[in-house]
Each structure stands twice: as C-alpha cells, then as structure tokens.
Amino acid sequence: MAEINILAVISKLRPRVKRNRTYDLDDLADEIAVQSGFDKGDARDFAYKFSQALISHLKFGDYVKLGDIGSFAISCNKDKDLKVVYKASKDIKGQLTTGFRGGFVNSQNAGLDMEGYAQLWLEEHPEDTVIMRDGTTRTAS
Numbered sequence: 070m071a072e073i074n075i076l077a078v079i080s081k082l083r084p085r086v087k088r089n090r091t092y093d094l095d096d097l098a099d100e101i102a103v104q105s106g107f108d109k110g111d112a113r114d115f116a117y118k119f120s121q122a123l124i125s126h127l128k129f130g131d132y133v134k135l136g137d138i139g140s141f142a143i144s145c146n147k148d149k150d151l152k153v154v155y156k157a158s159k160d161i162k163g164q165l166t167t168g169f170r171g172g173f174v175n176s177q178n179a180g181l182d183m184e185g186y187a188q189l190w191l192e193e194h195p196e197d198t199v200i201m202r203d204g205t206t207r208t209a210s
Contacts, residue, residue, distance in 0.1 A: 072198045072206075075183050078190045084179045096122060101209040137161065140203065 083181050094116050102112035127143050134140040139157040146152075157165075178189065188208040189198040195209035 070196050070198060071194075072200055073190070073194075075187055075199055075201050078199055079183070079186050082175055082178050082181075082186055082189055084173050087174050089171065094113045 095113055096105045098113040098116035099109055101107065101116070103110040105112070107115075123133055123141065127141060130143055132140060132142045137158050139155060139161060142154045142156075144152055144154045162181060178186070181189065183201065184207075187201065190199055191197065191209045197208075199207040201207060
C-alpha cells in the first residue's frame with residue numbers, strides 16, 4: 070500500500086495539452102522564409118540574431134516587449150535563481166482561446182475538485198491511500 074499526496078494525484082490526472090511535434094528556431098525561420106520569399110539562410114541568420122539580441126537584453130535585466138508576441142523578463146527566487154518569465158500578449162491569448170486546434174490529455178477530468186481526483190485515483194489504485202491537503206486520508210471503499 071502506497072501513500073500519495075493529493076497534489077501529486079492532481080498532477081498526474083489533470084487535463085493538459087497534448088504535445089505534438091517540437092519546432093525549433095530553424096523550423097520557424099524556414100516557415101518565415103517560405104511565407105515571405107526570403108532565402109532560408111537569411112531567415113535563419115535573422116532568427117538567430119534576433120534570439121541573441123533578446124538574450125543579450127535579458128542578461129542586463131531589461132524588460133523586452135515584442136508587440137503581438139508578448140513580453141519577456143527575468144525574475145529570481147529568494148536564492149537568486151534566475152528564470153525567464155514570458156507573458157503572452159492579449160492577441161495571442163485571444164487567438165488560442167478561440168482557435169486552438171490541438172488536443173488534450175485527460176480532458177474528461179476537467180472540472181473535478183480535489184475529492185473527485187482522489188476518488189478517481191483510488192478507482193485505478195485501490196491499494197493506495199491519498200493524503201489530502203488538510204492531512205486527512207482517503208482510501209478505496
């Protein structure tokens with residue numbers, strides 16, 4: 070019999086976007102080249118220079134706003150561990166909300182509360198004990 074925290078259960082069972090192909094900077098530059106008529110080499114060169122310029126400004130702690138793309142900034146935690154913060158523009162958020170064509174994993178679990186996630190887990194793992202946030206436990210009936 071295993072004990073599992075409710076947050077771990079939710080992490081495993083919550084709906085999430087299904088990942089498809091991974092596109093890299095070269096792929097995007099090639100798409101731009103085809104759409105614009107630029108030479109692929111020139112488009113890739115521009116993309117890499119753009120990327121380096123973005124990184125250079127972030128290294129100085131600058132805030133970089135890229136219009137319809139969104140903004141980039143550097144943040145840190147209490148130990149000064151740095152992370153890049155990206156905030157999508159309203160335009161990107163709106164287009165994704167109305168035009169998303171990807172898929173979801175565990176979409177049937179949308180809207181469940183913690184109790185619902187615990188019960189779902191226990192249906193699949195009746196030998197486990199789920200520890201709720203308040204310290205109480207749930208087991209299969």
